[in-house]
Amino acid sequence: MGATDAAEQLAEVGRRFDARDWVLGTSGNFSLVLERDPLRLAMTRSGMFKGALTADGIVEIDADGRPIRPEAGKPSAEALLHLVIARTRGAAAVLHTHSIWSTVLSDRHVTAGGLAIADYEMLKGLEGVATHEHREWVPILENDQDMARLAGRVRHVLAEHEACHGFLLRRHGLYTWGETLPQAVRHVEILEFLLEAVGRIEN
Amino acid sequence: MGATDAAEQLAEVGRRFDARDWVLGTSGNFSLVLERDPLRLAMTRSGMFKGALTADGIVEIDADGRPIRPEAGKPSAEALLHLVIARTRGAAAVLHTHSIWSTVLSDRHVTAGGLAIADYEMLKGLEGVATHEHREWVPILENDQDMARLAGRVRHVLAEHEACHGFLLRRHGLYTWGETLPQAVRHVEILEFLLEAVGRIEN
């Protein structure tokens, strides 16, 4: 995929998520793998409103998270997390949203280290899940501004929970991914739905 | 009705329900009766985003739930439920939505086998109901991945509750139907509204 295609596809995702209030205030960030070896990502720039993304709002980064054309702007601070996920999960798309319910539940369940979501039909929307009789563990990590350290912890959590389809950063929102962009979008919608349903059932 | 018309009409319903977050993550499925004898349905394909349906997202199935042109894709796994409803209710349209509130209430009330909704003006939007002084019983069935078995239980519940306008699958959402597509859409909106109202009054 070329960088222009990537920008158009991410812009469409941005409009969709913005309409649902999942990327308010320039929050959230998205990436697409442009090349696997060496790893190269198209990624949303820092500080862009996701509902109004243009080609200008996307930068390319290399396998170390450095912008390939630094004059094009700074990638999102969380580029290292995207790279870890793209590498360890073989994901082609990584999406981070920042909704009310992921924020609320990431806080409520942080001491348990995560949140189990079981027996919902919606779970079947997660790749490889064939029945609602599934128990999805959504790990929750403490938030951290040291991105190298946080990337290390994400790598560790992903290794420990090989079957998980996403994770939460405390009071920071959801990370999920997919083998394709539509699959990653589906994962966002499934997990955001489930977090809200669980949140309202708990109330 | 032809298959192209069916696709256009279901696409419009998909956009409407998607905007209300009732079909997130490719959830939900819709069908229209194309022919009554032998029974032939236009049905949404498995795994399509309902807010962006095209003719390509609709397949035709026969009275046994088999795709008439298998190369056109797999119908939704729940085709058998649509066929039971089209047959036993004489419905021309069957709609399944997957909202937060239907999920929450289907869970809360499952042990009672259903949920009574009474004395709301909105009940008059259900076909044949002429006053708010009506008690609508919304049966709740346990969810099941064995579709033949679930279809049998749906047939049983519909026979037992002849007056019901819809039912819930536990943690799976709402099924309703109509003699026309607009009537089925109205039933979705009425029942989703009532489930949210009841849910908030209970809280």
Place this chain on the structure above:
Amino acid sequence: MGATDAAEQLAEVGRRFDARDWVLGTSGNFSLVLERDPLRLAMTRSGMFKGALTADGIVEIDADGRPIRPEAGKPSAEALLHLVIARTRGAAAVLHTHSIWSTVLSDRHVTAGGLAIADYEMLKGLEGVATHEHREWVPILENDQDMARLAGRVRHVLAEHEACHGFLLRRHGLYTWGETLPQAVRHVEILEFLLEAVGRIEN
């Protein structure tokens, strides 16, 4: 104003309220005064989706609530209520919405005969209110399918509460009005906002 203008203006209101889920499932009804003496109203027909109103969805009624051209369709069953309001309040526009929060609060507060909303800045959006230090009494009437009887009770309540800007029917929603259509729209938005705010503060 002519009937065509009325249809266009009410269609715009319908789209706006539909987007906010205040007229789901063909609920709600709207009217505009076309002529004052003798009283003649443009009114939404029974059973129309308010988000997709066309000229065809509007009928003209006379001072007794009878359609002026019966072949054009049946006016909303609640025409008599609109006529009472147009007459006793001198309103040029009457709007009835059917939201979740008006339904919830009309139920919670029915035994008190109404609901006081006081000390909100939003109250200043109600015509003639100049300060947030205002106590708005929103009467709540029991719902009734006998429209002549209900119209009589509405007349009585409006006489008793001369300063009120709207009222609720139990589990049926909000009625409000204005000297102009934009004023009536403003009253809907103000009252719906206040009902939700009060509902969430009570929770």
Place this chain on the structure above:
Amino acid sequence: MGATDAAEQLAEVGRRFDARDWVLGTSGNFSLVLERDPLRLAMTRSGMFKGALTADGIVEIDADGRPIRPEAGKPSAEALLHLVIARTRGAAAVLHTHSIWSTVLSDRHVTAGGLAIADYEMLKGLEGVATHEHREWVPILENDQDMARLAGRVRHVLAEHEACHGFLLRRHGLYTWGETLPQAVRHVEILEFLLEAVGRIEN
């Protein structure tokens, strides 16, 4: 910036906030600094629906809050608050929204004089905040119809809380600002998100 540009930019903000129900019923008001010395603002007129702003909905005011062309209409009653903020914060844009959650929280926390929001990633969206380990104090002032007196209290609160990015008026909503209009929009979205998240966590 010219007045026409200002109108177009504020109209876009109005549509965005209207879609989120933050400016219902003509509530809210927006301003942009046109000239710094002497201070001159483009400001929304009183009583305009913010989702449908046109050039006609914007007036210019001088440093005392008087309309420069009185025949063009009355500025929002809260012009004096905008002037205080533009002056003491050096803001180029001032935005006032009127959401459900700012109303609810401004009421709940008024006796404490404000609300602390700490340890949310979203806080990084506030200008100058570099970590989620930040404690934002959102002052809450009693509402007042005496605008000169209220403007004085706002000046006092802004002096006392030099680091704050916004404040609430009790049961009246949020005021925030920015060095640019997009920054002010970002602040609205960040603060509205945080108020809702905090509100739901408290529940």
